[in-house]
Amino acid sequence: MNEKDYDEQLAKARDFHGHVCGGIAIGTKLAMYGLELLGMPLNERHKNLIVFLEIDRCMSDAVQSVTGCSMGKRTLKQMYYGKFAATFLNQDTGEALRITDADANKKFKDDETKEEMIVRFRSTPPEVLFKVEKVKIELSRGDLPGKPYMTTFCSVCGEKVSDGRHKLFGGKPICKSCAEGSYYEVID
Ligand SMILES: [Zn+2]
Numbered sequence: 001m002n003e004k005d006y007d008e009q010l011a012k013a014r015d016f017h018g019h020v021c022g023g024i025a026i027g028t029k030l031a032m033y034g035l036e037l038l039g040m041p042l043n044e045r046h047k048n049l050i051v052f053l054e055i056d057r058c059m060s061d062a063v064q065s066v067t068g069c070s071m072g073k074r075t076l077k078q079m080y081y082g083k084f085a086a087t088f089l090n091q092d093t094g095e096a097l098r099i100t101d102a103d104a105n106k107k108f109k110d111d112e113t114k115e116e117m118i119v120r121f122r123s124t125p126p127e128v129l130f131k132v133e134k135v136k137i138e139l140s141r142g143d144l145p146g147k148p149y150m151t152t153f154c155s156v157c158g159e160k161v162s163d164g165r166h167k168l169f170g171g172k173p174i175c176k177s178c179a180e181g182s183y184y185e186v187i188d
């Protein structure tokens with residue numbers, strides 16, 4: 001992984017996200033490392049790659065920008081764990097690597113400006129910055145890219161539900177918001 005590649009990917013991530021910040025500096029390097037370890041070249045579409053993001057902050061945009069994975073293609077899965085980590089899965093081989101930012105797990109941080117941090121991420125080998133674990137992932141049918149394997153209609157609100165995201169109560173399909181309560185409340 002050379003510094004020129006890092007600069008190129010960082011610029012792409014900056015354009016996608018809107019600015020360069022610590023999260024973008026980390027996420028760019030982390031995603032480049034994930035691709036490298038899976039033997040996937042930069043700037044190509046990898047249809048067999050699925051990335052699981054554990055955080056929905058700046059870093060996520062860099063991972064999306066570098067990998068080309070997206071929620072709409074169902075190749076980017078947001079897990080909402082609030083952790084600076086992402087897992088890179090090669091769907092063809094089943095190989096999966098969970099990469100965590102070693103810095104983020106330090107309880108006490110060195111004083112460092114954003115600029116110093118970017119310079120450090122640019123020049124430090126990824127194996128120093130990150131921890132890598134081999135993991136196993138079982139994807140359910142409802143999580144696979146491609147056409148929905150099923151759709152049904154909620155027996156309460158009547159709305160269509162794809163990908164098996166509904167629940168069954170007494171054999172009847174019910175959508176999540178009818179079954180568990182929703183993030184919204186209809187006021188009109
Ligand atoms: Zn940011």
Ligand SMILES: [Zn+2]
Pocket residue numbers: 154155156157158159174175176177178179
């Ligand atoms: Zn419903």
